[in-house]
Amino acid sequence: MLPQFSKLEITDQFVKKYSFCTLVTNIDEYVEMIQSAKNAGFDRDDVEFFYFDNVGQNSQDGFSGINNAFSKVNGKYLIFCHQDILFKFDNIDKLDQCIAELELKDPSWAVIGNAGKKETGKIVLRITDPHGENSNIGDFPEEVVSLDENFLILNRSLNLSTSAELNGFHLYGLDICRNANYLGYKNYVIDFHLSHKSGGKIDKSFVMAQEAYATLEHKRKNKNFYTTTCTNFYASSNAFLNYIFKFKIVLKIYKKMKGFR
Incomplete structure (x- = not known):
């Protein structure tokens, strides 16, 4: 004791x-x-x-x-x-x-x-x-x-x-x-x-929140495709990849290659 x-x-x-x-x-x-x-x-x-x-x-x-x-x-x-x-x-x-x-x-x-x-x-x-x-x-x-x-x-x-x-x-x-x-x-x-009652909306504050989350994952050196009920986006430790994945056509091709919906 x-x-x-x-x-x-x-x-x-x-x-x-x-x-x-x-x-x-x-x-x-x-x-x-x-x-x-x-x-x-x-x-x-x-x-x-x-x-x-x-x-x-x-x-x-x-x-x-x-x-x-x-x-x-x-x-x-x-x-x-x-x-x-x-x-x-x-x-x-x-x-x-x-x-x-x-x-x-x-x-x-x-x-x-x-x-x-x-x-x-x-x-x-x-x-x-x-x-x-x-x-x-x-x-x-x-x-x-x-x-x-x-x-x-x-x-x-x-x-x-x-x-x-x-x-x-x-x-x-x-x-x-x-x-x-x-x-x-x-x-x-x-x-x-x-x-x-609300169906949600994507406005300027939503886009800013998405960018802030991507920045955090960039700092964490994580590489991932993030998906929610309102959006899909890619974030990684590579600033260049983060930039090109902002283009919808690139994200669409990536999703198709990886089998995402």
């Missing part, structure tokens, strides 16, 4: 099961989302709701928001989601079931969601949004390398984080999934159906 030292005990005890966290710019829309969640059974004692106040000005973005929430909430699972989703279809019992099913397949899963892409570029979906009603594409739970940010569930039993060098409101789903992959974990789309 060593009384002058403290023994470190590794436990997996969480006060709650689900901790919701949302970046809020529209209070009315957020309240509507929370009410739909509670109507779907997320009013249990093991569920809690938090938000970052981005009304008027941004207090947090997608990257910092995940990292701050991950270390401060009480749930085993952090649900980092958009304010404009609605739980119109599946309920908490279905989510419990999906996670239990995934635990049997891969107990060390890192992040799960409702829309993502595989390494080959194949899209996997279980969602209703402006792009389609009741989209159901995949063999759930199906492994992916990136997830759409509208609905992310992070496993707080693992040591996950987004990249400190990045910021903004795009591609943090790709970043957290890739970081999980670097640690040896996997990410999945599950058969949990909800509604997302």
Whole structure:
């Protein structure tokens, strides 16, 4: 026995099961989302709701928001989601079931969601949004390398984080999934159906986020083809290759050669 030292005990005890966290710019829309969640059974004692106040000005973005929430909430699972989703279809019992099913397949899963892409570029979906009603594409739970940010569930039993060098409101789903992959974990789309009011858009800030992520991978000296539900791009430690892959025709040829979709 060593009384002058403290023994470190590794436990997996969480006060709650689900901790919701949302970046809020529209209070009315957020309240509507929370009410739909509670109507779907997320009013249990093991569920809690938090938000970052981005009304008027941004207090947090997608990257910092995940990292701050991950270390401060009480749930085993952090649900980092958009304010404009609605739980119109599946309920908490279905989510419990999906996670239990995934635990049997891969107990060390890192992040799960409702829309993502595989390494080959194949899209996997279980969602209703402006792009389609009741989209159901995949063999759930199906492994992916990136997830759409509208609905992310992070496993707080693992040591996950987004990249400190990045910021903004795009591609943090790709970043957290890739970081999980670097640690040896996997990410999945599950058969949990909800509604997302927005179909997403590619604007100037999205292009800037893509360039920032490519720059980070360039610094890491990684070479890869990155695919998300909204974009495909190539990044490597070779500045010349990064430049030529910005041309769509070159990227199209590369995808065809490698068998990407």
